[in-house]
Amino acid sequence: MALLLTCSSAMAELPSELKDVVFTGDLNARSSVDFRKNARNVVSHIPEGSKGSVLEARKLKSTGSYGIKIKVTELGKGKTTAKVGDEVWVYYAQKDPWLSFTDKNDEDVEDPEEALVAKARRDGEGIPVPGTVAKPELPTQEEVLKQQKSEDPNLAKSTDKTKTEASFCDNCTEFKKAAPEIQNQQDIKDVRDAVTATAPKEKTDKTKTVAKKNTKAGKWANFPEVVNFSEGKTTAKTISYARRNKSRHSTGYCYKAVKRAHLASGAIKKYPPGVHAKDAVRDLKRLGMINMLDNPTYRSMIKSPDDAPKGAVIVYATSDVRQSGDTQIKTDWGSSGTYVSDFETPNNFLKSPKARRFANNGKPYKIIGVMIKP
Structure with a gap:
């Protein structure tokens, strides 16, 4: 009986397994886990409302976001060349995910980070993929601060209703060179000062x-x-x-x-x-x-x-x-x-x-x- 209780407790600590994904925005579908602006691997456009099954995940070195391979199970409204059954890579951005998940119990997942990390670690055990983290970990304080938005989205409303991961990658590329990095470094210092002061x-x-x-x-x-x-x-x-x-x-x-x-x-x-x-x-x-x-x-x-x-x-x-x-x-x-x-x-x-x-x-x-x- 003691052994049974121990096993049950251990099982409860295992990360949730992602099952299905729902598109809450329009995203590009790619043939490989390469989300750079100049990558010529966009094969179709997945419209909002589409659904898919999660097949694979990789954490990206440059942004801390994820590439997720899905199998399309249902297409939302909108013009697209994608078909049900397509297996493609899509971008899960830390700042604006445009994707929501359910787990194997069909419960909504309100933070997929741990599940994505666990899956990316398993999927990354084989041949390494350039640009991805082989053994990802949960976010650190520094990562969370660096990934924050440069300004309050409610103070900088965008009229663009068709944002895809390409725009996020642009921001990520510029992030290293632009003023927000200086602000984020100051934020890190402020937090450290507040913790130790x-x-x-x-x-x-x-x-x-x-x-x-x-x-x-x-x-x-x-x-x-x-x-x-x-x-x-x-x-x-x-x-x-x-x-x-x-x-x-x-x-x-x-x-x-x-x-x-x-x-x-x-x-x-x-x-x-x-x-x-x-x-x-x-x-x-x-x-x-x-x-x-x-x-x-x-x-x-x-x-x-x-x-x-x-x-x-x-x-x-x-x-x-x-x-x-x-x-x-x-x-x-x-x-x-x-x-x-x-x-x-x-x-x-x-x-x-x-x-x-x-x-x-x-x-x-x-x-x-x-x-x-x-």
Whole structure:
């Protein structure tokens, strides 16, 4: 029996296996894993709404993004020479993926990073492919900072509705030579400074000052450890990164966005492995964060997302085990702020059409985690 339990526990830690992919934008289909601008390997155009099965994956050295080989199983609307059954390579960009995945259990994958890394490692064990990483790892803090968007997408709206991976590669090529690199290096330095600058004495003094001056904290003003977390530099950097790298609408990658924001700010030291948003409670606890709902005093004060403190990661789940859940970062105190993950909204997830639909069907979403790092 002990052996059986041990094996079951080990199996639970294995990375999710990607099964299907859905195109959320138009992408070029290529005959090889070469996404350079001058590569003459584009064989067709895959329109938005198309679907495919994941066959292979490779992590690209130059960008940290992925080349994914798929077998087309369904074509979306739009003019194309592609056919069902085609096996082609497409580009999964870290900044704007334009692809969403499901796993072998047909659950939506809200962060495919771990699964892509595992598959790329397996697929790369054979003959090495030029331009790819033979043994990829989960992203580091430096990688996450370098891959961030150069500006808030909501402040630089594009009218181009047919973006493909070629435009992303252009940006990646210019990235090494242009001003954003200087900014990103400064971001890395700022994060390191923020992580190392807080000595215990300074933290105590700062806690007292913040608790006295903060009038927006409301009921949390009597909990200096919470106020200090919410008003600290690291939390400010987490919120800033999330807002800078958000999309204009939901991409289905809420958990990925939350992970990258916390890694970039230094709130956590390594990239969490989970693929579903409901995994966030477990994953973030392992990296030093606490779930406020485990504390009876805190739990009694949190009746809705608006009650959570500024900067907290709110984790939602439903009794329908096929659903991945959702995560959001709260950007301010009370109801005066917004909620941000892969996109930013004035409403918490419980007010979303999806959450209301599940509530009407008798399987409401509930808050299962309010994660902070005091």
